[in-house]
Amino acid sequence: xxxxxxxxxxxxxxxxxxxxxxxxxxxxxxALLGASGSGKSTLLRCLNGLETFDAGTLEISGFxxxxxxxxxxTLQALRGKVGMVFQEFHLFSHLSVLDNVTLxxxxxxxxxxxxxxxxxxxxxxxxxLADRASALPRQLSGGQKQRVAIARxxxxxxxxxxxxxxxxxxxxELREEVREVLRKVARGAHSAxxxxxxxxxxxxxxxxxxxxxxxxxxxxxxxxAGISPPGQAAR
Amino acid sequence: xxxxxxxxxxxxxxxxxxxxxxxxxxxDWASVSASGELGWxxxxxxxxxxxYESPTQPGEIVGFEVEIADALSRExxxxxxxxxxxxxxxxxxxxxxxxxxxxxxxxDTPARRAxxxxxxxxxxxxxxxxxxxxxxxxxxxxxxxxxxxxxxQTVAQDLLQAQRANVVLYEGQQEPYLDLSQGxxxxxxxxxVIADRYGCGQRGxxxxxxxxxxxxxxxxxxxxxxxxxxxxxxxxxxxxxxxELRKILERWKLxxxxxxxxxxxxxxxxxxxxxxxxxxxxxxxxxxxxxxxxxxxxxLTMSATQLGLFFExxxxxxxxxxxxxxxxLPLGVxxxxxxxxxxxxxxxxxxxxxxxxxxxPVLLQLYVLYYGLSSVVxxxxxxxxxxxxxxxxxxxxxxxxxxxxxxxxxGQAEAAASLGLSRFQVLKHVLLPQSMRIALPSLTNxxxxxxxxxxxxxxxxxVELTKRMTIVAVELRDWVVPGLLCAGMYFAMSFPLSRLSLxxxxxxxxx
Numbered sequence: 001x002x003x004x005x006x007x008x009x010x011x012x013x014x015x016x017x018x019x020x021x022x023x024x025x026x027x028x029x030x031a032l033l034g035a036s037g038s039g040k041s042t043l044l045r046c047l048n049g050l051e052t053f054d055a056g057t058l059e060i061s062g063f064x065x066x067x068x069x070x071x072x073x074t075l076q077a078l079r080g081k082v083g084m085v086f087q088e089f090h091l092f093s094h095l096s097v098l099d100n101v102t103l104x105x106x107x108x109x110x111x112x113x114x115x116x117x118x119x120x121x122x123x124x125x126x127x128x129l130a131d132r133a134s135a136l137p138r139q140l141s142g143g144q145k146q147r148v149a150i151a152r153x154x155x156x157x158x159x160x161x162x163x164x165x166x167x168x169x170x171x172x173e174l175r176e177e178v179r180e181v182l183r184k185v186a187r188g189a190h191s192a193x194x195x196x197x198x199x200x201x202x203x204x205x206x207x208x209x210x211x212x213x214x215x216x217x218x219x220x221x222x223x224x225a226g227i228s229p230p231g232q233a234a235r
Numbered sequence: 236x237x238x239x240x241x242x243x244x245x246x247x248x249x250x251x252x253x254x255x256x257x258x259x260x261x262x263d264w265a266s267v268s269a270s271g272e273l274g275w276x277x278x279x280x281x282x283x284x285x286x287y288e289s290p291t292q293p294g295e296i297v298g299f300e301v302e303i304a305d306a307l308s309r310e311x312x313x314x315x316x317x318x319x320x321x322x323x324x325x326x327x328x329x330x331x332x333x334x335x336x337x338x339x340x341x342x343d344t345p346a347r348r349a350x351x352x353x354x355x356x357x358x359x360x361x362x363x364x365x366x367x368x369x370x371x372x373x374x375x376x377x378x379x380x381x382x383x384x385x386x387x388q389t390v391a392q393d394l395l396q397a398q399r400a401n402v403v404l405y406e407g408q409q410e411p412y413l414d415l416s417q418g419x420x421x422x423x424x425x426x427x428v429i430a431d432r433y434g435c436g437q438r439g440x441x442x443x444x445x446x447x448x449x450x451x452x453x454x455x456x457x458x459x460x461x462x463x464x465x466x467x468x469x470x471x472x473x474x475x476x477x478x479e480l481r482k483i484l485e486r487w488k489l490x491x492x493x494x495x496x497x498x499x500x501x502x503x504x505x506x507x508x509x510x511x512x513x514x515x516x517x518x519x520x521x522x523x524x525x526x527x528x529x530x531x532x533x534x535l536t537m538s539a540t541q542l543g544l545f546f547e548x549x550x551x552x553x554x555x556x557x558x559x560x561x562x563x564l565p566l567g568v569x570x571x572x573x574x575x576x577x578x579x580x581x582x583x584x585x586x587x588x589x590x591x592x593x594x595x596p597v598l599l600q601l602y603v604l605y606y607g608l609s610s611v612v613x614x615x616x617x618x619x620x621x622x623x624x625x626x627x628x629x630x631x632x633x634x635x636x637x638x639x640x641x642x643x644x645x646g647q648a649e650a651a652a653s654l655g656l657s658r659f660q661v662l663k664h665v666l667l668p669q670s671m672r673i674a675l676p677s678l679t680n681x682x683x684x685x686x687x688x689x690x691x692x693x694x695x696x697x698v699e700l701t702k703r704m705t706i707v708a709v710e711l712r713d714w715v716v717p718g719l720l721c722a723g724m725y726f727a728m729s730f731p732l733s734r735l736s737l738x739x740x741x742x743x744x745x746x
Contacts, residue, residue, distance in 0.1 A: 075655075076657055077655070079654060080655040083653075084650075086646060086650060090646035090649065091650075093647075093669060094669050094672065103656075104655055107656060107664055108657070152654070156654070
């Protein structure tokens with residue numbers, strides 16, 4: 001569960017988030033739509049502490065964040081529960097696909113290598129890249145890179161997944177393979193055994209948002225302009 | 236194999252030397268008298284009382300040898316013209332024809348006599364042994380196997396080597412005595428002129444009363460300049476006979492009992508009829524015996540021992556470079572990380588370190604570390620060399636790594652942080668492994684530069700490859716073969732490194 005109340009954030013005096021109040025129930029998928037510069041990505045980055053904020057409070061996966069600088073240990077613990085996928089993938093170029101996926105479990109969580117790798121291979125199989133475990137990032141296509149990034153974000157057994165425009169940097173013909181993986185992850189979140197994965201998806205792809213989300217938030221000028229169930233939002 | 240390689244090198248070198256040999260600009264007395272100018276070479280760095288710049292009138296050159304050159308020129312009816320020349324290269328420069336006389340504390344040795352035309356002596360020096368107070372050392376024989384300091388290319392060096400002493404070579408006149416008082420050497424053997432001025436009477440230094448050997452300063456001339464040499468000998472003998480030389484030496488407080496030997500020694504070397512000629516040989520042999528070094532004629536080809544010493548020098552070069560770089564690399568990374576990720580105070584200190592070590596000459600840093608701080612920390616020469624070069628290069632490595640870290644996409648650090656890695660883990664597992672790859676070409680470049688910069692440590696008595704080359708070159712009276720061998724060895728060390736670096740780059744880029 002994520003609870004956002006009165007969240008304000010300004011960059012160099014100009015307001016980016018002007019008081020956001022919203023809640024996401026556990027296991028729900030929320031899509032954030034809105035024009036560029038409406039504050040979607042900033043909101044997402046506040047949720048895992050990549051950005052600090054000026055006012056309001058955040059509660060996420062049992063952690064609460066306050067305005068100003070965050071405590072590093074809290075952040076490290078929080079990030080073990082909140083995964084993030086970036087628009088530009090940001091795979092570690094010096095590590096193989098499998099090492100990209102297992103780095104955090106091994107280093108940050110102390111999982112032993114064999115276990116981390118077994119789990120990493122499972123995740124790679126889920127995103128359809130079981131055969132590319134030993135490849136280096138530069139040997140992958142954009143779509144494959146983003147699928148690895150999704151596997152990497154999930155590898156620590158997170159309860160929240162933040163997706164920041166996961167298909168925007170891809171050529172149109174490569175987007176479908178990532179969408180397919182996102183559908184799979186969403187089904188997992190919705191599955192009966194209740195993996196309980198909560199997902200926030202920032203996107204420009206309205207169709208995808210309506211297909212996957214339980215709820216659609218439309219952001220405009222740093223405020224939530226509307227919350228609606230899928231299929232009913234404007235356009 | 237090695238012998239053939241050296242032979243081939245020598246052939247190529249000799250051909251080169253023949254082709255490149257400069258036309259001799261000056262030749263014998265005819266050209267001197269035609270130009271009315273007698274060119275003489277010396278090194279101002281030799282200092283008081285030889286030849287040096289007047290401290291009260293900058294630009295004016297003074298010293299007892301200046302007055303001898305002037306007196307000599309007056310005798311010959313020409314003008315004296317001073318040529319500044321690095322002391323260790325006086326003889327090659329004379330042979331090149333840069334000037335007519337080498338007149339700068341040149342000692343009379345068989346090796347020099349074989350190479351040059353030497354004049355009658357103008358000064359008698361004694362080899363003075365300086366020890367620490369209470370030391371039992373007072374004879375040459377006792378010095379065998381001990382660490383003894385002296386200057387390069389001196390008779391003292393030959394004497395010490397003949398005794399199989401562990402010779403420590405210095406570039407300047409003050410440093411050996413400083414090291415003696417600090418206990419880095421057990422004794423210093425040098426001319427009494429130097430010992431009296433820079434050593435005896437200093438704190439922690441005591442001079443043995445009796446000279447361990449005696450020898451003379453002479454004027455060096457080219458072998459071919461027969462007539463000039465005859466005239467110089469005649470002029471000098473005249474200056475000795477008429478007391479003018481004595482007056483000059485007295486003015487410089489250099490006249491002492493040793494100088495009584497001058498006229499006998501001069502007469503012994505002059506074939507012209509002289510009243511005391513018959514008495515001379517016995518007198519010369521009596522006083523000169525201990526001074527004659529053990530080399531009857533210097534070898535002209537490189538011996539196996541010299542070749543071995545070359546390899547030893549190369550080994551020191553590698554040892555010092557590798558150890559210094561092993562210090563510079565981690566320290567540089569630490570400084571770079573501090574500058575890019577540290578707090579304000581630590582950032583300030585890291586920046587200050589880089590600017591200080593990058594902004595001052597490494598030679599100065601070596602001097603400060605070895606001599607300047609010797610009363611605080613007494614470092615051995617090798618340790619000081621490694622530390623000095625390592626600390627200096629760390630400043631450069633810091634900048635290389637700072638640049639490499641800054642070149643990484645910002646998203647790498649963010650992605651790693653978003654996975655819950657600590658700042659240290661982000662650096663260790665994500666940023667540094669990648670920046671190291673970016674820095675690799677610069678690192679190789681710096682290591683190759685360090686290999687060559689390591690020759691600077693000869694100022695703190697370490698005999699590495701370049702220093703060994705200069706020593707052997709002087710012994711062989713040839714710069715071409717030792718020079719080419721030295722260059723070849725540096726190349727053999729640096730070239731594989733460049734290849735290794737290229738290979739690593741290609742590997743990491745997966746081309």
